[in-house]
Amino acid sequence: MIRIWQIAYKNLLRKKVRSILTITGIALSAWVLVSLLGFNKGYENALNRDIDSMGYQVLVAAKGCPYEAATLMLKGGTGLRYMDEGISRDILKYSEVKEVTPMVMQAVFDPNKGESGGISAYLGVDPKTFPGMKGYFQFQQGKWFTDPNAAEAVMGYEAAELEQREVGDKILIPEKNVELAVVGVLKRTGTQDDGTIFVPFRTVQRIFNVTGKLTAIGVQVDKNARIAEVEQKMYDLPDVQVVSLAQVKQTIISLVATARVMVFSIAVIAVLIAMVGVVNTILMSVFERFQEIGILKSMGALPGDVFRLIWIETFILCLLGGIAGNALALGLVRVTDILIRRLLPYSPTGSLVMIDLPLASIAMAAIIGVGLLAGLYPAWKAARIRPIESIRSQEA
Amino acid sequence: MNDTGIAINAEGISKIYHRGSEIITALDGISLRIRKGEFVAFIGPSGSGKTTLLNILGCLDNPTAGSLAISGTGVFGEGTRLGEGDLTKIRRRHFGYIFQNFYLLPTLTVLENVTVPFSFYRRGNAVTDIPALLASLGIERRMNHLPGQLSGGEMQRVAIARALVNRPEILLADEPTGNLDSKRSRDIGEVLGSLNRDQGITIIMVTHNAELAALAGRQIELKDGRI
Numbered sequence: 001m002i003r004i005w006q007i008a009y010k011n012l013l014r015k016k017v018r019s020i021l022t023i024t025g026i027a028l029s030a031w032v033l034v035s036l037l038g039f040n041k042g043y044e045n046a047l048n049r050d051i052d053s054m055g056y057q058v059l060v061a062a063k064g065c066p067y068e069a070a071t072l073m074l075k076g077g078t079g080l081r082y083m084d085e086g087i088s089r090d091i092l093k094y095s096e097v098k099e100v101t102p103m104v105m106q107a108v109f110d111p112n113k114g115e116s117g118g119i120s121a122y123l124g125v126d127p128k129t130f131p132g133m134k135g136y137f138q139f140q141q142g143k144w145f146t147d148p149n150a151a152e153a154v155m156g157y158e159a160a161e162l163e164q165r166e167v168g169d170k171i172l173i174p175e176k177n178v179e180l181a182v183v184g185v186l187k188r189t190g191t192q193d194d195g196t197i198f199v200p201f202r203t204v205q206r207i208f209n210v211t212g213k214l215t216a217i218g219v220q221v222d223k224n225a226r227i228a229e230v231e232q233k234m235y236d237l238p239d240v241q242v243v244s245l246a247q248v249k250q251t252i253i254s255l256v257a258t259a260r261v262m263v264f265s266i267a268v269i270a271v272l273i274a275m276v277g278v279v280n281t282i283l284m285s286v287f288e289r290f291q292e293i294g295i296l297k298s299m300g301a302l303p304g305d306v307f308r309l310i311w312i313e314t315f316i317l318c319l320l321g322g323i324a325g326n327a328l329a330l331g332l333v334r335v336t337d338i339l340i341r342r343l344l345p346y347s348p349t350g351s352l353v354m355i356d357l358p359l360a361s362i363a364m365a366a367i368i369g370v371g372l373l374a375g376l377y378p379a380w381k382a383a384r385i386r387p388i389e390s391i392r393s394q395e396a
Numbered sequence: 397m398n399d400t401g402i403a404i405n406a407e408g409i410s411k412i413y414h415r416g417s418e419i420i421t422a423l424d425g426i427s428l429r430i431r432k433g434e435f436v437a438f439i440g441p442s443g444s445g446k447t448t449l450l451n452i453l454g455c456l457d458n459p460t461a462g463s464l465a466i467s468g469t470g471v472f473g474e475g476t477r478l479g480e481g482d483l484t485k486i487r488r489r490h491f492g493y494i495f496q497n498f499y500l501l502p503t504l505t506v507l508e509n510v511t512v513p514f515s516f517y518r519r520g521n522a523v524t525d526i527p528a529l530l531a532s533l534g535i536e537r538r539m540n541h542l543p544g545q546l547s548g549g550e551m552q553r554v555a556i557a558r559a560l561v562n563r564p565e566i567l568l569a570d571e572p573t574g575n576l577d578s579k580r581s582r583d584i585g586e587v588l589g590s591l592n593r594d595q596g597i598t599i600i601m602v603t604h605n606a607e608l609a610a611l612a613g614r615q616i617e618l619k620d621g622r623i
Contacts, residue, residue: 002508004515010503295499298456300488300517300562302481386480388457391447391495391570 008312022281023321029274030325034363035336036267042354050348051245055133056218059243082213096225101129101218106208110174124204142167142184148202154184158194190349275374282378294390303383310382314375322367326360403598404430409462422448424621435592435599437612445621446602454568455486488517492559492567496574498551500543507539510557519562549580569601585611
C-alpha cells in the first residue's frame, strides 16, 4: 500500500527540473543562512581566541600615546609619549598581576620602503617575558633573541617579505644607521604583528635614546582575579592610560555589527526569495493537477488529506534543500571565510565561520519552518478544490 | 417497493445554473429509483443533463432542489446543502467512480495507483488481495508498470480496480469508454457487466455508446434535463 508521503515524493518527480531548481534555490538560501549563523558563532570565538592569545588582558600605555602600530603609522610615526620604566615594577607588585611585559615602540621613515618610502615600526620587547605571552607565534625560520641588549631582530611575516630578509641577513634602521641581525622570521598570524619588527627593548631604548622609558606595558592578570578591579587600581597610576582588551573586543564587535546586519539582511532576503520560489512551484503544481486533486477527493480524500499531501511536498522540497544547503555550507566554509573577511573592517585569525550540529539543526528547522509557512497557501488552495469543479473542467 | 432494496431514491431533482443573466436548467424535476444490483445506463444527446444527474446521484454535487437518499439514508432534502467534508464521507461509504480520462497518477505503478484510495480511507471490508483483483481484471502482469506503459483499455481497467478497492456498493461510470476504440470499449463493457452480474455491484453509467448501453439492464434517456 502506498503512503501519502510516497505519493507526495513521486509527485515531485513529475517535473524533475522544476523540483531541482526549487531545491537549488532553497539550498542556496540555506547555505547563506548556515554560513551567517556559523559566522555569528565563529567570529566571537575567533576574537576571544585572538585576545586570549595576546597573552595579556590589559595594556598600559603612556597617556596620549598610540598603543597600536597601525595608529602609529597613521600618524606618520610621530606622537609617541613615554612613561617611566619603573611603572612596570609597580604594576607587578599588585597581587592580582601574574606577569608584565615592557614594550617600547618606535617608528621611522624608511625612504627605501615601497615605491615612495614608508614607515617602519620597531617594537622593543623583553626576551624574558614577551615570547611566553605570545605563545601562539610560530617561527618560519630562526628563534627569539635572548639577550635584552643584542643588536638582533625578529621579523613579522610581512615585514620579512617586504624587506626580502631571511635569518642571517642584516636590516638597517634608517636615520640611525644601525644594523640589526635577523635571528628569526615569524609565520603569518593575520594580525598587525605580521608587519612588525621585534627588537630587544634595551636595544631600542639605546638606539632611539629613550633609556628607562616605555610606550606600553602588557599586563597578564591572574586567572582567578577580577580584571575590572585591577584596571581600577591602574587608573590611579599617574600619566598612564589603561586599555582593557575586553573593551577593545567590544569595540571591534560593535564595528563588525554593521557587517553582521548586512550579512543577516542578505540571508533573510535569500530565504524569502527561496520561499517565493517554493510557493510558485507548489502553486503551479496544484493548478496543473487541478483535475487530479478533484479526482483524489472523489476517491475519498478529505480536504485535510489534500492539505497534508501538498504540505508534505513542500516539506520534502525544504528538507532536501536544507540538507543540500548545509552540505554546501560545510563544503565551502573556506570560501565563505574569504568572502566575509573582505566585508569586515577587522578579522581575527583562525576560522571565522564555525558550523556544528546544533547550528545546522537550527538552520534546518528555520528553513523547514519558513517553508511550511510558505506552503500554507498552496495547500489551502488545493484543499478547497471541489471534485465537481475539476470534473466540469474535464468536460470543458 | 421495499426501501431496503433501493440503492438510490431521487425525488424532484433540479439543477439550475446561472451564467450571467442567463438561467440554465440542467435538470428539471427528475425522480427515479435505482435498485441495488441494478445496471443502469443514462443515454441521450450532449447537454441533456446525463453527467449532471450522475454527479448529483454520486454526491459529487448538490442539487438546486429535490431530495436524494442513498441506501435508505437521506442525503439531500428540503433546504439541506452538504459541505465538501460531509459529501466526501458519504462518497467513501457508498461509491466508486470511473471517468473517461482515467486520471491515473503518472509516477505511480499500477499497484500503487490502485491502492491510492487507501492512503486516505480504508473500509473495513476493503479488498486485501490486490493482485487477485488485478487478475480478475486481466492486468496482473502490468502490476509494476507505469501508466505511460499501458494501453487505454488497460488504463481504464486500472481505474476500475482503483474504484473497487474499497468495495463500493455503487459504481458510477462517466463515459468509461469515451477514449477507447470499439474493441477495448467492448472489453470494458464486459468487465462492467461481470462486476454487476457476479458481484452484484450497482452500476450507473453515462454513455453515448449504444452497444455499451445495451449491456445495461435499464436505459434511461434524458432530454433537456428530463427523463
